[in-house]
Amino acid sequence: MRAKAVGPSLAVLFVVNVLNIYDRQVLSAVVEPLRHEFHLTDTQLGLLPTLFTVLYAIAGLPLGRAVDRGSRRRLLASAIAVWGALTALGGMAASYAMLLATRLGVGIGEAVCAPAATSWIGDLVPATRRARAMAGFMAAIPVGIMLSMAISGPVAQTHGWRTAMMLAAAPALLLVPVVLWLPEPPRASAVEMTTSFGFLRVPAFWWIAASGAIVNSALYSFSYFLPAFLTRVHGLTVGQAGVWTGIGSGLAGLAGAAAVWILGDRREGSRLGLAAGAAFVAAPLMFASLRLPVGGAIAFAMLAYGLLQTYYGLVYAALHDVVAAPVRGTAMSAYLMVSYLCGASFGPLLTGRLSDYFARASGLPAEVAKAVGLHQAMYVIPLMCVMLGIVLWAGQRSR
Numbered sequence: 001m002r003a004k005a006v007g008p009s010l011a012v013l014f015v016v017n018v019l020n021i022y023d024r025q026v027l028s029a030v031v032e033p034l035r036h037e038f039h040l041t042d043t044q045l046g047l048l049p050t051l052f053t054v055l056y057a058i059a060g061l062p063l064g065r066a067v068d069r070g071s072r073r074r075l076l077a078s079a080i081a082v083w084g085a086l087t088a089l090g091g092m093a094a095s096y097a098m099l100l101a102t103r104l105g106v107g108i109g110e111a112v113c114a115p116a117a118t119s120w121i122g123d124l125v126p127a128t129r130r131a132r133a134m135a136g137f138m139a140a141i142p143v144g145i146m147l148s149m150a151i152s153g154p155v156a157q158t159h160g161w162r163t164a165m166m167l168a169a170a171p172a173l174l175l176v177p178v179v180l181w182l183p184e185p186p187r188a189s190a191v192e193m194t195t196s197f198g199f200l201r202v203p204a205f206w207w208i209a210a211s212g213a214i215v216n217s218a219l220y221s222f223s224y225f226l227p228a229f230l231t232r233v234h235g236l237t238v239g240q241a242g243v244w245t246g247i248g249s250g251l252a253g254l255a256g257a258a259a260v261w262i263l264g265d266r267r268e269g270s271r272l273g274l275a276a277g278a279a280f281v282a283a284p285l286m287f288a289s290l291r292l293p294v295g296g297a298i299a300f301a302m303l304a305y306g307l308l309q310t311y312y313g314l315v316y317a318a319l320h321d322v323v324a325a326p327v328r329g330t331a332m333s334a335y336l337m338v339s340y341l342c343g344a345s346f347g348p349l350l351t352g353r354l355s356d357y358f359a360r361a362s363g364l365p366a367e368v369a370k371a372v373g374l375h376q377a378m379y380v381i382p383l384m385c386v387m388l389g390i391v392l393w394a395g396q397r398s399r
Contacts, residue, residue: 006124009182010133013117014140016080016179019171020113021144023087023106024052026168028224029152029242030161032231037161038096042359042374046352048103049224053216056107057340064115064333072116072329077179079116083109084172091165114336115329122320122328123185130320131271135260135313142253142309145223146246153227153242199323199331207395208272208319209335211388213343215279215311218384221347222286222305223249225355229378232371234294244298252306260313271314271321276392282307283385290378308385315392347384351377 027034031045038044066075086105093099117137125133152164199205227241236244256278263274282304289300323331351374359373 017140025148033161042352042355046349050349052107057337060111060333067329079112088169091162119329131317138312139257146250149246154239157239209338212339214388217343217347221351248302252302253309256306256309271318272396275314278307279389286382
């Protein structure tokens with residue numbers, strides 16, 4: 001593909017990923033209104049992202065194969081239309097069951113995004129610039145979270161959570177024709193599809209997949225329950241919690257992506273080691289955030305979050321380094337299946353279950369008990385950071 005076409009393609013894929021994260025994250029900003037309207041426990045709240053993630057992971061493998069066989073452009077455009085429509089439908093949910101059903105549909109649509117876009121980027125840029133390109137693409141995570149929290153929280157407080165869901169879905173109407181307009185890059189080579197699962201014999205792939213289970217479990221728990229933590233434990237309003245979580249996550253995540261942009265391609269063979277170091281440093285920062293007043297809690301939590309966000313640019317680039325070009329969509333889907341089914345799907349549910357357990361054990365009045373329970377449950381996140389560092393270091397040694 002001509003060099004002048006690379007920039008616009010990367011920009012559009014970045015915006016697609018922003019919407020992907022925005023629509024996925026919108027529920028986090030409205031956890032408390034949902035809890036009160038449908039009279040939900042924290043376990044039920046945690047089940048929403050858990051079942052979403054399970055279906056996302058299962059649907060991802062056949063969709064990843066479709067990415068390697070067919071048009072990434074058409075598949076991605078169709079997926080945006082699906083997840084946008086179902087996000088809007090979720091805003092009309094009359095019950096918890098209906099809301100859950102719409103989120104499962106969103107999961108199927110969003111399962112296309114990472115395999116299609118990362119395969120596209122892998123053919124768009126050379127290996128020597130891959131970490132930068134992946135870091136730019138994955139910077140959409142903090143930007144999407146920032147926009148989702150900072151917009152959805154205040155909108156939900158002022159106009160209700162249903163309006164916040166509808167607003168999240170609207171950009172899909174514009175993105176679908178833009179994606180269809182993009183020129184799709186040719187595939188790097190034409191290896192027979194019988195070798196599609198050869199990457200399963202590469203030890204580094206399994207360490208990378210295990211690391212994905214841990215990092216996504218930690219980050220999903222963090223992003224999903226942090227607004228509720230700030231509301232219950234520190235007394236912020238739903239709007240304030242959304243704004244502080246959104247802006248803090250956005251700035252910290254962009255700083256992490258910038259660090260990968262600078263360092264990721266300079267140490268091409270040590271990307272997993274760099275990610276391991278970031279995880280080890282994030283652990284004590286996250287622990288400290290749970291023991292400080294609100295200002296320190298937000299500051300330290302966001303420092304840890306920024307360090308964890310370096311994972312995606314570094315590790316996704318490393319994954320593409322160990323996988324053959326024609327099967328990157330399948331490999332990414334397999335990675336997502338392992339990482340989500342074995343970890344990310346249980347992160348919010350585990351945190352929610354622990355929260356309910358500690359709340360019951362406290363013997364305190366209901367709302368006070370919920371604050372105490374969630375506070376204690378959040379300590380699982382720094383523990384996950386330590387586990388992540390260990391697994392990434394082992395992956396670096398296996399290469």
